[in-house]
Amino acid sequence: MTTTTEAAQAGRGTRAEPAAEARQGLGARIAARAGGGAMRVFLVLVALFWLMPTIGLLLSSLRGAEDIAATGWWKVFTAPSELTFDNYQRLLDNSTITDSLFSTVMITVPSTVLVVVIGSLAGYAFAWMEFPGRDWWFLLVVGLLVVPVQVALIPVSELFGTIGIFETTFGVIIFHTAFGLPFAIFLLRNFFAEIPRELLEAARLDGAGEIRLFTRVVMPLGGPAIASLGIFQFLWVWNDMLVALIFADSESPPITVALQQQVRQFGNNIDVLAPGAFVSMVIPLAVFFAFQRQFVSGVMAGAVK
Numbered sequence: 001m002t003t004t005t006e007a008a009q010a011g012r013g014t015r016a017e018p019a020a021e022a023r024q025g026l027g028a029r030i031a032a033r034a035g036g037g038a039m040r041v042f043l044v045l046v047a048l049f050w051l052m053p054t055i056g057l058l059l060s061s062l063r064g065a066e067d068i069a070a071t072g073w074w075k076v077f078t079a080p081s082e083l084t085f086d087n088y089q090r091l092l093d094n095s096t097i098t099d100s101l102f103s104t105v106m107i108t109v110p111s112t113v114l115v116v117v118i119g120s121l122a123g124y125a126f127a128w129m130e131f132p133g134r135d136w137w138f139l140l141v142v143g144l145l146v147v148p149v150q151v152a153l154i155p156v157s158e159l160f161g162t163i164g165i166f167e168t169t170f171g172v173i174i175f176h177t178a179f180g181l182p183f184a185i186f187l188l189r190n191f192f193a194e195i196p197r198e199l200l201e202a203a204r205l206d207g208a209g210e211i212r213l214f215t216r217v218v219m220p221l222g223g224p225a226i227a228s229l230g231i232f233q234f235l236w237v238w239n240d241m242l243v244a245l246i247f248a249d250s251e252s253p254p255i256t257v258a259l260q261q262q263v264r265q266f267g268n269n270i271d272v273l274a275p276g277a278f279v280s281m282v283i284p285l286a287v288f289f290a291f292q293r294q295f296v297s298g299v300m301a302g303a304v305k
Contacts, residue, residue, distance in 0.1 A: 029263070030193045043048070056073045057277060057281070061087055062275075063076065064087075068274070097276045099259035100257070101279070104256075107237060111176040111177050111237045111280075112237060114177045115184050116184070116233070118184070119229065120182055120214075122181070124192055124218055126141075128200060128218075141185050142186055144182040146240065147182075149242065150242075151177075159215070160247065167246075167247065167248065167250060172243060178235075184229055187228075188222060188229065189223040200213060231287070235284050238280075238285070239255060239256065243261065244256055245260075249302050255276070258276075
């Protein structure tokens with residue numbers, strides 16, 4: 001009886017194994033097909049769909065005002081002779097646009113650097129330093145995350161007017177820095193807190209002080225969060241229009257305000273607006289791809305950690 005039962009179980013196991021292999025083989029074939037050429041073609045089509053507005057803006061910036069008014073940008077595929085760089089020459093001759101690009105850089109770069117530096121220092125302090133009321137201060141920082149920018153526009157305008165920095169580049173930098181710090185501190189504190197305590201204690205045993213510990217251990221390990229924060233802060237400040245429209249100097253506005261003023265004053269000035277809008281959009285993309293290597297290196301450092 002025992003032998004018969006064992007044989008039956010063995011037979012069922014033998015019959016079950018091919019079925020399991022067949023199911024596994026089907027799943028493997030589906031996964032392999034999904035990761036093959038068909039999936040690549042689908043992803044390329046999705047990427048082209050999302051890039052369509054950018055491509056359209058680029059081609060529009062290379063067409064004359066008459067051609068833009070007459071036909072759509074896709075006409076260049078049948079009439080490539082319409083393409084010209086005269087619009088960009090007019091853009092360079094437009095002092096309002098060129099000055100606004102310089103003003104945007106002067107606002108965006110300091111705002112990004114200040115948020116990254118101050119946010120990193122504060123995040124490290126909240127994560128690994130003991131001081132009175134640390135948890136309550138951190139709760140206050142978290143509470144500031146829910147404060148919308150629109151609520152602070154009027155009181156901050158009155159404050160900046162009182163101290164004499166309203167409609168100045170410095171005032172816009174201070175505003176962006178102040179509103180970027182709560183998220184920066186929250187993000188970096190949570191990331192730094194995940195660093196193994198043993199690693200920091202080993203560095204302290206080797207004689208590292210707080211500054212050396214921060215620069216040699218915490219900052220390299222915090223590469224992913226710091227790189228992401230810097231990129232997002234740069235994009236937010238560069239593309240901002242509300243704060244710039246209220247606090248920036250009306251004589252040297254950022255690119256977003258300058259383009260809006262061009263539309264209001266010269267509604268048919270599309271031969272300047274199109275290349276200006278494309279330049280204002282492509283610069284953040286260039287910054288992102290320029291720092292992509294550092295971002296990937298930070299991600300790999302975090303994986304090693």
